[in-house]
Amino acid sequence: MTRHLDPGFTEADEAFRSELRAFIEAELDPAVRDAVGRGASVTKAQHQAWQRKLAAKGWLAPNWPKEYGGAGWNSVRRFIFDEETALMDTPRGNVPAIDLVGPLICTFGTEEQKARLLPGILSSEDWWCQGFSEPGAGSDLASLRTRGLRDGDDWIVTGTKLWTSHAQNANWMFALVRTSEHPKKQGGISYLVFPMDSPGVSVTPIITLGGVHAVNQVFLDEVRVPGANLIGAEGDAWRMTGYVLGLERLVGAGIGHSQRLLKHLRDVLKTGPLAEDRAFRDRVAALHTDVLALKYTAHRVLAAEMAGEPAGTVVSVLKLKGAAVQQDLAEAIMEAAGPVAAVSPRAEPLDLPADEDALLWTATTYLDRRKLSIYGGSSEIQRNIIARRILKI
Amino acid sequence: MTRHLDPGFTEADEAFRSELRAFIEAELDPAVRDAVGRGASVTKAQHQAWQRKLAAKGWLAPNWPKEYGGAGWNSVRRFIFDEETALMDTPRGNVPAIDLVGPLICTFGTEEQKARLLPGILSSEDWWCQGFSEPGAGSDLASLRTRGLRDGDDWIVTGTKLWTSHAQNANWMFALVRTSEHPKKQGGISYLVFPMDSPGVSVTPIITLGGVHAVNQVFLDEVRVPGANLIGAEGDAWRMTGYVLGLERLVGAGIGHSQRLLKHLRDVLKTGPLAEDRAFRDRVAALHTDVLALKYTAHRVLAAEMAGEPAGTVVSVLKLKGAAVQQDLAEAIMEAAGPVAAVSPRAEPLDLPADEDALLWTATTYLDRRKLSIYGGSSEIQRNIIARRILKI
Amino acid sequence: MTVAYVFSEDQGMLADSVARFLERDYPPARRRAALTAGFDEMLWQGLANLGLFGALFDEDQGGFGGPVETMALFGPLGRHMALAPVLECMVTAGSILAASTLGPDHTEALTTGTMRPALATLEGQARDPWDVTAVALPMSGGMLSGAKRWVQGGDAATHFLVTARDGGALSLWLVAADAPGVSVTSSLRIDGHGIAEVTFDSSPGTLVASGDEAARLLSLGLDRGAMAACAQAVGEMDALMEATPEYLRGREQYGVPLASFQALQHRMADMFVALECARSLCWHGTLAFERPEADRRAAVAAALVQVGRSARFIGQQAVQLHGGMGMSEEMPVAHHFLSLTTFGLVRGAEPLHLRRFEAATDPERT
């Protein structure tokens, strides 16, 4: 036995890691892997193809119980899965379906909803988008304005959703909707799901920094949603969201993504003109220690969880530090790439040697990573949370 | 003419600079200069000796009008004086007397007060301390609690002053005292001056980081102050303070001090083991550009002032950036010094070579400079001021 | 002290005329269309018609301006993000040509905008424009062969100013873009400006300068271009420094304006400090063209360090403080962030400038 396990990890954990790596190596289309690695776009069909491979293995839904077709993993397996899939450049698939609406339905849905909605996710036929953010309600979900009015058994939903990823490809949406007035702003919000071809739904693309079309604005104009499409209890969405985001609390750290970026940075350094630059190498080493600090902080949280202790404030540390580390890494990669990074990967191509061609997307990655400190609870919100706990006020 | 003037500066300005440098070179005791340069302590007697030399030249009081024995300089001359005296390691003398109470009396004092109080400052016989800060009132002078009650023509003053520099050596104090209740918290505050040997005055030393005794706590227990010792109008101290601190607005930037620290850093680098360390040299070069940014921002303010325009928000920029740059420089010097910096300059001496002996005070300087972002309007206060002006709220 | 660090009335009017033109005739929609199309002939002609190109050149070179006028003009060009190769063709390459002995032959064409030279100097993996090694070699009779990379503004260039080495000595050559053997592959930068790779195959060139004179001209052109880029970046930062507080005043979270959160206020204060420091060293570098070359090199390098840092910080924080909205291409903030990011990539990373600064700084006096 020459390999040394990280503290807390068992031989069985590591065997799973090896199996997973071998599976990806064997099954994932190298062209797709390459595109993900460069930061280039991946089509819906490519996402679906990979999802079907995972589904066949029983690994598509890490957070679902086994009885509904999920992997039935504990936190450690889920952590390893997230880490290795990121490290090995697998496409992320239909995250809203797999990591959010799926677990929601598994936990809070009726039997009829489970039977009706889960199979389409597992077969990759259904593609979901998530209607959380709204214009004027960024990190502050409680100030949500999309309204659902009762009409017999149905709901009539009107409002606007912003930053909706996958909407251009999705056939289903699950949306946070204010279904009743409530003294507490978090109250009165419900989960409704509906097909994207429902009358009244329209999608406008939002092009983000670097020319990426990944998010959209979705207008809901008196969309009729049957009562059977209310997930969980009416007005209970706030609590349910807390539960389902809790399943994801280590994902925000992006451990695997940071390690992947670090590997990229070290590769660029090795072949580029900065290979012997002492100052830049110091910077790379410092970023490497940042990645380790992040990784072992996550391991501490995992170990505490497995011992039945609450993860607590450290989850916010992971989100905050995880965003900063990925952003710093992406910036260092772009700087190491040099002038080629300034060239648009979407314009007429220059005739570049292969090693430079591989760096064309580095600025796009840098620009894209800025969202990490904004989306999913901004860094300012994370600092508020940490301060509240430390200050006990 | 091969020397190139900085934009805006005239040949006459530069001639003054040369004269000043030659004067310091010729007149200042080299032992004192050396002590200031190392960051070691200077005695009151040494301060006085230098003050007397400056006074003989008519240069002791840069901010006083000529008719009262001041230098009568414009902002540019004052700037050059501050810059060169810092660069050449002159002792700072009795700053509260020369830069604060002197200008206050010159501007707001009665003829009797001018005749009675100014000569002692210029002769260096009188040594003043300044009673501004109090326990519980740091950057927030308006919440001052020291109270003066009328008793016939006199005031009876009770309270506690904190962080009072020079108090252990001073024979006079000028204090901010709340002399009447006022709806606005800044109102009702007056300037009273009194001898330190007045009954009811007692001084307790405060030892600060690194074992320095430069500040004190001063207890005022029913100190009787004659009415003739009220400077300016009763309740008008807030406005007067604004005026007198306005005279000093470029001093907070510490341009000369930053340049002096930079020179020290470059000297340490040159002879030390980091001389060929690319990363450390990059850091020194970056700090050098910081010093230039600070210096030319100050020149911009000076040029605007000379053109009759208000300096505005940039003064807060200078205070904020000036503190950070000096702190960063002091930190880099300490790190360049290495293990010798960890040795207390106050303990039994090790037998060190001269070049290392000169580095014994580098940690003390680093520790001491932390106060720059706290005293005289903390960096947080400066950010508040800047934000208010930018946001116009 | 005399007046300093302010634009004269004439310089202010010049800047205003450009700002007014771009506000009126260059709406965001038109700029967006140009973002994928490359060189915008109409915009170029509009700028030429304003007569502003003359302000980029010294009086003894047929112009009516110089470095300070260039600084005055590039503020509004940055603020409105005009997609035209004024910086690369008119300032960097233009100032080299105008200051050379060939200058008088070309000033008319330069100041009217009919001639657009681009500097072609980087080769292979090099990131330092002085690193001209082996590729382009003048053959007998002024024929050039070799490849030049990352030619900024090269897509729209009528001429190339090419660095070469003949044995040890640096030389500078003027080659027409339509000369035999010249092949241009054009593309766009992420900020929408043009870029090209150019190869020369026994292309005829005219010698502009060689040896010390070539080095003097190259240094001048690079420094003039660098300071124009700094002024442009300061203009972009000025725009962000206005847009961000305005956005925060107008948006609410938890029932109060975002502008009322102290943590965001302090971030903006730090942005303001970064901006003012950049402006100070932008002035310092711009005014250094009247000083000895070592002083000027130090001042330009210091400006590139400080403007680069400020650009990165202010760009990133403007996006952050705009929340999700800062990511959308609909918002000017996203475009300014792209431009400011490109500034760092095209001008070179901080260590390059730190080392130039160190080399140029007299070690005895700050």
Place this chain on the structure above:
Amino acid sequence: MTVAYVFSEDQGMLADSVARFLERDYPPARRRAALTAGFDEMLWQGLANLGLFGALFDEDQGGFGGPVETMALFGPLGRHMALAPVLECMVTAGSILAASTLGPDHTEALTTGTMRPALATLEGQARDPWDVTAVALPMSGGMLSGAKRWVQGGDAATHFLVTARDGGALSLWLVAADAPGVSVTSSLRIDGHGIAEVTFDSSPGTLVASGDEAARLLSLGLDRGAMAACAQAVGEMDALMEATPEYLRGREQYGVPLASFQALQHRMADMFVALECARSLCWHGTLAFERPEADRRAAVAAALVQVGRSARFIGQQAVQLHGGMGMSEEMPVAHHFLSLTTFGLVRGAEPLHLRRFEAATDPERT
């Protein structure tokens, strides 16, 4: 996954007993008196009486603990800033001696605290303890001559562990402090701990190890000492992370508690992030003593980088957030700031650790 990153019940009790002892028998006033006096014999005896020194040594070396116990103990030692050379004599030098072939002869004296060896390795301008060049040379028959500098804990040492080079090979020697030709000049560090310069003039020494074995032992001792120092610094940061919010809750400005200012809240959040990152890599380094040496070296270097950064940031910000009060020697915050500043100076600056980290990191896998 199995249990990890928590102290066992026994380890926790050990830490508690030290904390209780220091709280009861080591009031700030007594510490202040020792600040100028040097070695505190009574405190040393008190710690020895607790029997904690045995917890610093592995079981096969006559102790009952190891790296994790050391981490558990140095938390409270840091929090209460005990002025005793436990780290330098018992961990750094002690672990070398105990792991050597001479170990069995000395474990009794070490674990009872009657023997206090100090590592004497730095020479001349060197800052890297591996940089043992020429000064100390073993003469025939084990006689040493030369000078060693910055000997931490050297003021109170009963013995010195001296590095030397005989030709190319590194060797380690044990020399009694009262041996002939040994001359000790003692002083104090700014944090009150002792430091000395030691010269040897034909002083008789006992060979501890030479060649690879000497290198193995030196590496072990330095790494054990480094991790104890990290644990101590984390203990100090824990103290600051409690004191600072408490101070801000209790003080008012403009009529509201300082704790209500968002900018200060966010600063504390950043301090908390820095502290937790330091704690994570402190665990990582401490647990790495069970791994191959290259892994351990990388983990220790990473810990020194992160703890050094966090110590600087948290120390500076704790002083800043305490306003003027953080400057006063009356306040524990000022002393912790001194200790954390000394950490950086004694352990070496960040670049040194970054380069060791780089050298130890397998380039193929993170």
